Amino acid sequence: MPSDWIRFMGTAGARFVVSKQLRSSAGTWCSFNGQQVLIDPGPGTLRSCFFNSVVLKPEELDTVILTHRHLDHSCDVNVIIEAMTHGTFNRRGYLFAPRDAVCGFEPVVFSHVRKSVENLEILYEKGDYRLGDLHFETPLKHDHPVETYGLKFNLDNACVSFVVDGKFSEEMIENYSGSDLLVMNVLLKEISPEKEIKHLDLEAARKLIEGIRPSLAIMTHFGLTMLQENPGVLAAELQEKTGIKVLAATDGLVVRPDQDLF
Numbered sequence: 001m002p003s004d005w006i007r008f009m010g011t012a013g014a015r016f017v018v019s020k021q022l023r024s025s026a027g028t029w030c031s032f033n034g035q036q037v038l039i040d041p042g043p044g045t046l047r048s049c050f051f052n053s054v055v056l057k058p059e060e061l062d063t064v065i066l067t068h069r070h071l072d073h074s075c076d077v078n079v080i081i082e083a084m085t086h087g088t089f090n091r092r093g094y095l096f097a098p099r100d101a102v103c104g105f106e107p108v109v110f111s112h113v114r115k116s117v118e119n120l121e122i123l124y125e126k127g128d129y130r131l132g133d134l135h136f137e138t139p140l141k142h143d144h145p146v147e148t149y150g151l152k153f154n155l156d157n158a159c160v161s162f163v164v165d166g167k168f169s170e171e172m173i174e175n176y177s178g179s180d181l182l183v184m185n186v187l188l189k190e191i192s193p194e195k196e197i198k199h200l201d202l203e204a205a206r207k208l209i210e211g212i213r214p215s216l217a218i219m220t221h222f223g224l225t226m227l228q229e230n231p232g233v234l235a236a237e238l239q240e241k242t243g244i245k246v247l248a249a250t251d252g253l254v255v256r257p258d259q260d261l262f
């Protein structure tokens, strides 16, 4: 079995960083148990597959997962699935998405594209999903303006969680406990308590790291207030505070759970 890897094609979060492309807003490509999985294909994902030092072939994807319908996570989902399915002519692959991304008012995945995948599965809280030998869970519905689920992959040698957009809660610590690699969408440096902003900030990241104590924590999905500081310096400060290894993702960062965690 080839070793697992995660490529952070893009690390942008929030509309200003995305609009100005201060960081790439492409998704996260994972090769887990030999399955090619693309998470949250935001704006520029298709282009980024081809115009980088390593070419990733969308026709080799097995699965696309949308954690939620916001544009910075779903903008390229239709063109990526068209590429995965050879222009929709070769019905194949999986799409996992919350109900409000594929049904009802203004679904973000077009109907002809939905029909082109072999399997469309709806994500639920406490969902448990299988892709061949690969197993993942959606343990928690996040507190975010649209239906949003984080992901927990149970690999042979490691548990890898993606704590995507959402307001911090103690429930996150319970539900993502046992993660060896903890990826967190830390959009803002600081959220003042009186503001109802449903995202993670550095303090939330600290609580998650201290509560879960992974082998490695990675921050990504940066908004302007994170980029105005140096995210690498902020990660080093968090590492100092928590005693856990913390990285700030950069566009193109590759992590290999087998080699980088233990």
Ligand SMILES: [Zn+2]
Pocket (backbone or CB within 6 Å): 013, 014, 070, 072, 073, 165, 221
């Ligand atoms: Zn986002």
Ligand SMILES: [Zn+2]
Pocket (backbone or CB within 6 Å): 068, 070, 144, 165
């Ligand atoms: Zn969002």
